[in-house]
Amino acid sequence: MIRILLTILALTSSASLALAGRVTLEVATEKGVAATSTHKWVQALQSAGFDDVRLRSGNSGDATAITDKGSGNYHVIALLTPREVLHTPGGSFKITDVAGMRAWLDKVRAGGKQELERNESVFGLTSKEFIALFDKLAPSVGAPTKDTTAFETMQKVNQRVTVPFRASPAIVARMKQGKVLDELEEVSCGTAVAAMLRPLGLAMVPKRELGGQVELHIVDAADAKKPWPVGWAPDGNPGQVAPTMFQYLEVEIADIPVQQATEAIAARVKLPLLWDHNGAVAKRIEIAEVKVKHPARRTFYKKLLDTILFQAKLTLEIKVDEAGHALLWITPLGK
Incomplete structure (x- = not known):
């Protein structure tokens, strides 16, 4: 059951946070860093949530780094410049950017270098x-x-x-x-x-x-800023994706509801039929009532659908699902 599954997930997430390891920070101060600022930096870094903070004088070979100590524990080496900028692996912060340092630290706790180097896309x-x-x-x-x-x-x-x-x-x-x-x-x-x-x-x-x-x-x-879509644009052309849509037939349609006619055609071409019900309601299109017709003539299924759907102020899009199988997606015109 979904409700039970959600409870288990919530408990698991809480347990993971409770078991987070320690992140210690070693800051190498470059030549020219004011001695009076180091105490303020320690306070800011402790406020950000580091478990231990140590400042030392920098050496010529110093570089930012993260060392995985095991069991979720990490040691970080950062560089503090005379311009009061703290450079960490994958980040640079002013002393006032405690929120930014805290967000960076959360990523380190969650997975160290691997989490910091995530290249997110869609x-x-x-x-x-x-x-x-x-x-x-x-x-x-x-x-x-x-x-x-x-x-x-x-x-x-x-x-x-x-x-x-x-x-x-x-x-x-x-x-x-x-x-x-x-x-x-x-x-x-x-x-x-x-x-x-x-x-x-x-x-x-x-x-x-x-x-x-x-x-x-x-x-x-x-x-939902970016919801999972209803189907995807196909890689190939419509004829490759849905060849049955381009088969010819002799047909005549005489004043029947667009939903009934479209469902009959979808059954003939053996493709799933999905309606944009939200769009139809918004445009006040009653798909069970709006009637369509087509004169007796030879045509192919896609052209037939395009013709009758246009009469109901609807349009057809051939999409594919995650398995790459074609489907018919019916939406209002001009949407």
């Missing part, structure tokens, strides 16, 4: 972490989803992926009440979760605490 993750997360979210949901609750579907997802999920009790309550509006059984877990959360005003956001593992936080959409 979602605040390293490229390696993002690729690993992407791959872990590639399995399909593997169970019917439409008209189940988001919480029920999330339980299925939890059995398919190994990434921990986090959500507050209030968010869990919303998931228990909200229905999944699309059939996501064949869609990969990452895209499926993003799609089912959107109509509930929720979003999935990857997050990694200092020194910790990557987790997926389910939050209110208003609090």
Whole structure:
């Protein structure tokens, strides 16, 4: 159960902080540093949280360094210049920047040099972490989803992926009440979760605490600066990604709801169909009521969909999920 999992994660995180090792600091003062400033620097560095601070006169061969002493303990060598700037591995600080020194120290405690040298990219993750997360979210949901609750579907997802999920009790309550509006059984877990959360005003956001593992936080959409997306732009052209969309057929459509017509076509091309329900509501498009038509003629599926969706002020985008499988994403025009 998600609620139980979250409690375990919170306790684990607290225990890790309690077991953090010591970080000692050795500051080599360069020639020209005023003797009157050293006492102020010791006070500032102690305020930042170093477990032990020692200042000494610098030598010509001094350089910034971090030594891993084992068991989470680190020894840092820093250089203090006559301009009152403290240089550490991966950082430079004025005496007034206690908050910056404290944040730097938190990284050292979390993983030493490795944590300081993290090269973060998308979602605040390293490229390696993002690729690993992407791959872990590639399995399909593997169970019917439409008209189940988001919480029920999330339980299925939890059995398919190994990434921990986090959500507050209030968010869990919303998931228990909200229905999944699309059939996501064949869609990969990452895209499926993003799609089912959107109509509930929720979003999935990857997050990694200092020194910790990557987790997926389910939050209110208003609090998500960069949520996990509903599908991804394909690497290849649409014909390569979804060849069935370019098969020809003889067709005539006479005044039926756009949702009904689109679902019938999606079934024919055997691709998952996902609607931007939020966008449709915002544009006041009733997909179950707006009727569309198409004259009797020979055409191919993508052109057919483009034609009828345009009549309902909608548009089609062919995307792929984390497994690289094509899906149909329907959104309002001009969004």
